[in-house]
Amino acid sequence: MGIEFNRRSLFRAGASAAGSGVLAAAALSSSQAAAQAAVATQAAPTVRLQQKDGVASGFIIGAPKISDQANHAVVEVPVLCEGGPRLAVTQPVRPSAAEEIAAGLSAGMLVDFVVKKGEVVVNDEHRDPFHVVLAKSSTPIFATQKYGPELAPRNGRPGEMVAAGWVYGKSRGTITIGDGRVVAEDISGRPLPQASKRYEETYRVAADAEVYRVDITNWGASGSSTFDAIPVTKDYSYATTRRQAAFVVFDRDHRQAKQAKVSQIFFFTPHDESDGKPVWDVPTQSDLLSDKGVDPVSGQRYVDIVATRPTTAAYTRSTEPFEIVPGTFFFVGDNEVSCYLFKTNGGTRNPQDDRLILVDTGWPNSGYQYWKNIEAVGFDPRDIDDIIMAHGHLDHYGSTVELVTMIENSGGKVRLLSPREDIAGLPQDAVGNVWNLPPALPAGETLIRERSEFFTYDEWMDFGNVRLLPLWSPGHTPGSASFIFEVQNPDDGERLTFGYMGGYGWSPKTVSATNGWQRLGFPYNLAWLQQRFEPDFVAGQHANQFPLIEIYQALKAYNNDPANSGRQLTMLDAMNRGEWTNYLEKRYAVATNAVADDQPGYQSIETFGPFKPGRENGVDDVRVRLVDGGKVLHGYDRALNKNPQIPLLADGATILIDSFVHDPDGWYVQFELDVLDSYGGYLPGVGPVESIRPEVTEILRTQRFPSREEAESVLESVEAGGTYRVALTPASAIVIPADGATVFRAG
Structure with missing residues (x-):
């Protein structure tokens, strides 16, 4: 996939659209x-x-x-x-x-x-x-x-x-x-x-x-x-x-x-x-429009532009850029890939951290859009100091070679930061198991491979008014990186946090011994992100997976209304706090729960596995030690970002992808815990799951409760550090006894 590039032959024909930065x-x-x-x-x-x-x-x-x-x-x-x-x-x-x-x-x-x-x-x-x-x-x-x-x-x-x-x-x-x-x-x-x-x-x-x-x-x-x-x-x-x-x-x-x-x-x-x-x-207009069916709640028929990749028709995905945090944090991507730009200010102590940072470069053949979007928010893309690749798929590095060449042709210098595992692969997990999982970045992308520095997971990259925390969340690719963006609001000094989940897709269609690490690792990392972090806002990796553009467009319509001329709002007014857990919940539900038997090609872990060793038929009685005190979650609510002060957001915004898992009345209790059985956090011959981290703890949740009160009663019955006895399903969900017996028994 791809062709070797250098600055003398950047846009050479013969490079595949799946693996190059050429136009x-x-x-x-x-x-x-x-x-x-x-x-x-x-x-x-x-x-x-x-x-x-x-x-x-x-x-x-x-x-x-x-x-x-x-x-x-x-x-x-x-x-x-x-x-x-x-x-x-x-x-x-x-x-x-x-x-x-x-x-x-x-x-x-x-x-x-x-x-x-x-x-x-x-x-x-x-x-x-x-x-x-x-x-x-x-x-x-x-x-x-x-x-x-x-x-x-x-x-x-x-x-x-x-x-x-x-x-x-x-x-x-x-x-x-x-x-x-x-x-x-x-x-x-x-x-x-x-x-x-x-x-x-x-x-x-x-x-x-x-x-x-x-x-x-x-x-x-x-x-x-x-x-x-x-x-x-x-x-x-x-x-x-x-x-x-x-x-x-x-x-x-x-x-x-x-x-x-x-x-x-x-x-x-x-x-x-x-x-x-x-x-x-x-594409023609009819090629671009795809009937997405009737929403079961509203009865509205949805039509989506899905047929053509930006690599073949970039103009079908263009959208305008916008400011998220004043003067500091901007959306500059298209309506499919979310590219984010940060203007950092290290202050007088760290002037070297006055930088322009771009997270992801999007699709090849779309660079002209991103660069003009960057110009539209007040910057020259040739002034970018750092390019961060979230993972090694084409839609996240596609314009990197073009951008690097453009910057360096004009005498600039740019640093590439990438996840190690998507450049070099995953040779072993944190407990010493050898895997040799191949990297996601195609071998032909030599410029990115040769120039990339590897960011350190779980350590803040501090640029003064902006801090970025890379979090290893493999499953989509070996090196998929999620982030917490911490951005200081210059208007009041408040440090706001934004959650960026790195990698939406998993391996739903092929259940085999060669992709179990993706099938189990993917939802584990979603649950880990839910359990460990509660950022203020969501900054979605893809614009068609979280409605950031819809929020901005609703805000723009509000501000353009003459009736609101005296009360103009910003994106920080339009975005709701607390959407992070729900945002992750959609994909967790798709990966784990068999709630969509009518979905073509749908294959949940709950139904098809792979299952963890020793739990293939479920476990009636096993001891667990709770690492934390648990967290109550509700089922995915597709009405995202309900904001009554903006009319178009009063009922929230719906992203159609996987919205069949809509279940806001379902409730769960999720724990970080250690199951005291023979499973060691990995599947022999298949790949690492929890063993990507040295503590090798699992994050499991109960089956569905019909009310928040029932979920909270379970939470109140246990405490962190305690040892209890539970039953597990083959998919390692904590069983709610049908006879109403206690979920967590004295251990």
Whole structure:
């Protein structure tokens, strides 16, 4: 999964969407595959580059060719440059070096290179003379002017800027590029004063700009064109796949963005539009909408946008950023992945802790959204000092390579902080059992692997007004990290805490001896987080798992109402305290309780296991020593963040994922305890569970009580440190005797 990246070949084609930070997807459509084959039959350009010494940029329109010259070889690359098809020919190199250079290039790449005496300069290491900026694929690619890929930095200065997207307009001397995202109304249905085209930009075009028509069904037929010939996308709706895309290159770097003009335009025209075939692999409106069924409580039918990943249609997931704690804590992600930005202030004693910290970089091909969101809340993404990866899945590191390169191209320096187990795997647990669980981060992500420092679990990272506590919570991946964010409110000095649960998914569909550590470890860590921490607020890892965006949109609708002009509220007013336990409870219930037999593919631990050794058939009588005094929990309530002072939140916000476990009238008592039996906190041959921590205690709960009073009566009957006798189900739930007998008997 993925490809090795370095700063000279960041956006190289061929990297898989599942494991890279590139803006281009690897998979070629059938038409592209045919085009690649057709390239060989096209006559290569015969005119060599005439450019004077300096940096050139061009678009590759054919396969590179190696020509032998005595004991050396040169690589000839057909490119659109200097007003037409040209041959970019390298300086003579060793034959083996020529093969390496040619292997890294293919039609569809936008590249830059240094020319000297009419030849492409090859450095002493004979590596990457062509810097790959962007690579055309069947999926759309988006990049804004100031942020994202750019030509290679040289001689201590950043390279010129590059942008990419749909062509949405042009006029005399300007071109408009964007992703087509239009926001026309707020959550209450009230029209906004002006529709927002959040990621659409209009650029000035130089009078002598080079314009090229790129034919991706027949690369060799590509050639020079005119500005007037550039097609414009006819509408903004998601329903159309007839969209016109372009790459543009500017004449200046990001430091002079206001003065920059477009110097090259490459627009893509795949085939005759009369054939009616889609131009791009993009979703239509019907593709995006998925019927989620009828809510059993309200009777409302829900429709969700779920069909397309941001890697293939980033614009379907864009959302605006917002401030959570004034001047300090911000949401800058999309409506699927929650990326969080912190502005720290270490004060006069620790000025080195004045930092800009980003937790997660989201999906690849969505970086343009995150960077513009960061700009919108008042910061430059190039000023980020620390990038924290919560775990090694694509939706949490996808834009890391892009961001690191962008920062360092401009002379900045950035630190990567990652969970050790998702970089190096899990060799053994805390009591010495050897497991060798593989890491989650793909092996091809060499930049992240080589650059990552490992944060220390259970130790605060102190940045003055912001402190971050990493908590190891494996089960989703070997290194999934949860966090407690402690953020000082500058308005009153109060230190607020936010809970971030690291990793929502578990292994529900395959019950085997190879994934028991995920099936049992996942709910154990949810229960551990419930039992150990009570943060003020929730900061969900995914925006489609906790309604942080809905809360903000409801707040915005409230503040936009003229009737509330004299009483404006903030996110700290809109967010409820005490949602943490309930937030974790949903996934705990899904993983453990067989309450959804009608759910396709649903497989709970309670029903399917694996079960802990010695408890496969339940246990009628076993001694337990209570570590703590227990905690009363109620069943999951899908009406999250009920806030009567904001009308749209009066009944709370519902997240549809797994909301079938809705059971606010159920009550449980949960304990940290030591079961005095032969189970040692791990499943031999399967994986660690409680044994990831040296104390090897379990966190178990009772079966369901129908009232809080009954649950609290159990809590009142025991005390921390006491030893009692209980019965356990095969899933290690503490049995409530059917005859009304005492749950915890004297031990």
